Amino acid sequence: MNESPKTSVEMRDVCLAFDEKEVLTGVSLTVPTLSRLVVLGQSGSGKSTLLRLILGLLKPTRGEITFNGLKVTRMGRLRLNRMRRKIGMVYQYSALISSLSVRDNLALPLEELTTKSREEIDHLVDEKLKLVGMADARDKMPAELSGGMRKRIGLARGIIMDPELILYDEPTAGLDPVISAVIDELIISLSEKIGATSIIVTHEMGSAFKVATHMAMLYKGKIIASDSPEAFKASTDPVVAQFIAGDTQGPILNATPS
């Protein structure tokens, strides 16, 4: 097998506009293989859009995106489908298939995309469920689970195919501190156990610094800073510093509460 390339994902001058509204105005970003990159940014700044662009679910209006050296932006529907098998996506609201049980949700990609036997699939499902601490939920329906539980199942589904890249969309948003910490630890241990690159989109600073090996800040449609977590903590950039400190005074959001 070939050695994996040093860069997992690369974005070059990526622009995206919905109708008249420009969401991204030239994003350039390099994600080294096996790193855990946390993308910071305000709500609605286009962080989740970045993940959708990497998956090829959205097409940029300009610029280029590569995954493992392959140009995502030039791929057709069928090639994209094949590429996506190497990427796991963990959704903010889990996006589990509501008509399928937890077991079937996890088994779905294995049944559809591999030639594994039922026993092998069951074994893998149990293994991943155990990994996220949800072995008891195997036969439950998504509607019977709480938000935190659903998120962990979503995480298990994201890694069921042993992806090379895992994308997390706000993995800890809206969860209690304990479950948040559990998920943070899961993100770290998963990336180490299955040897995957991770891109985590969040605006929760605590979990960001806990999981990140690299950080990037998205502001006004551009990546304004991309560095190590330590460098981010010490950043003198007014936007980065304000965001990390959570100050009301600064360049972000002109209108401060009176």
Place this chain on the structure above:
Amino acid sequence: MFGPWSSVRTSLQHLSSVVWLLVDTMREMVDRVVRGRLPFRLSIFFEQTDRTGVDSVGLVSLVSFFIGLTMALLTGYQLQTFGQEQMVPGLVAISFTRELGPLMTGIMVAARIGAAYTAELGTMVVSEEVEAIEAMGLGPLRFLVGPRILAVFLLLPCLVVVSNFTAMGGAALISRWAFDIPLRRFLDAALESMLIRDIVAGTVKSFLFGLIIGLVACYKGLSVRGGAAGVGAATTSSVVTAITIVIAFDTLSNIVLVALFDT
């Protein structure tokens, strides 16, 4: 931009999107077959055929029975004035095999199944389930759209057969009671008046209507935007659009048939 041109442009955009939906679905399915896999899950396909076909038999039979009965009764009374009530069996048989069977069944299936498909897919879009399926590389078109379109495409003609038979049943019953036409004579007269051409035209139309309903319903479902209200609006629009297109195609095919065969 407003005015007729903008609505023509929007309609053409929708039309091309629907055609691409069909092309992309076929491509995803063919790609699977080429790789030696089934194009979609058989369990999903049979679930859909069950909903579309078996579960619709009751409604289609009931409505067709009463339409057949009413048609025979009303035309019979008029024809009786000229002593021509023996024409009722042929009239009902031809109208249903060629025209009313496919049309009425198409309208009923668009309302019953088209609405269900749109609401179901629309809800899946809103809860990001469709996107998740796409993100996993499963191919949402072959996985979700393929079995649904194929189910309604194959099952609509079967329902049309049910509709034709029950309509004839209704007509035969009322003819026996109101115009003294025995069942045997009704059947003979109906068979004698029917032409292979009428049956073929009806069958071709049934397949076509099935395809239209399936495509419109899935397209509307997949293009839902804006939460629960969006699902509601798309469902209404799906039923209205499918029924309108079915009627428009029916008219068009009648014009073509008359132009070709002069009947």
